[in-house]
Amino acid sequence: MAEPKDENFLDDIDEAEAETYEVEVEEIDDDAAEVDALKAERDExxxxxxxxxxxxxxARKRAxxxxxxxxxxxxxxxxxxxxPVYDNLKRAVEAAGEKTEENAALIEGLELTMRELLNTFRKHGIEPIAPEVGDKFDPNEHEAMFEAPVPGxxxxxxxQVSAEGFMLHDRLLRPAQVGVSSFTG
Known part of the structure; x- marks a missing residue:
């Protein structure tokens, strides 16, 4: 092939060669377009x-x-x-009074049943909330049943404590039912 006479050497190329170059360029362009399409599909x-x-x-974490x-x-x-079963057992022990020969077995049976119930509660993450008279009222654990002005x-x-409360692990199962002083003197 001869050296191009002017700066645009494509003018010197015969038509057959030009068509070959055009076909090759089109194929390269088609291949590049196909590669770009495949890359886009891969990325998607x-x-x-x-x-x-x-x-x-x-979903695994949620489950x-x-x-x-x-x-x-x-x-x-x-x-x-x-x-309420626990509450009733506690009231029964309190109502039985002091142990005597006649009621010792009954009181012992009630106390044993109550201890077993508390052990079962603890085994399942249930803990009693047992406030004492003189403790500060905590609305997160206590429910005020009444308010009264009590000197001192x-x-x-x-x-006053009417009923114990209970927590189930870190959640309040039932608040302790209490009376609260309103005395400000």
């Missing part, structure tokens, strides 16, 4: 895969949290329903 599929992976991980909560707090309704006490001090 990778993005979808990453999102699906993240969704699966979030694990729900399982733990069901394990820890699933029995809350049953626990609340059993609390401070406002917000517990003056």
């Amino acid at each position: 599929l990778k993005d979808k895969w990453m999102r699906a992976l993240a969704d699966a991980e979030n 694990d949290k729900q399982r733990r909560e069901a394990e820890n707090y699933g029995g809350a309704k049953l626990s609340r329903d059993i609390l 006490t401070k406002a917000g001090e517990i003056i």
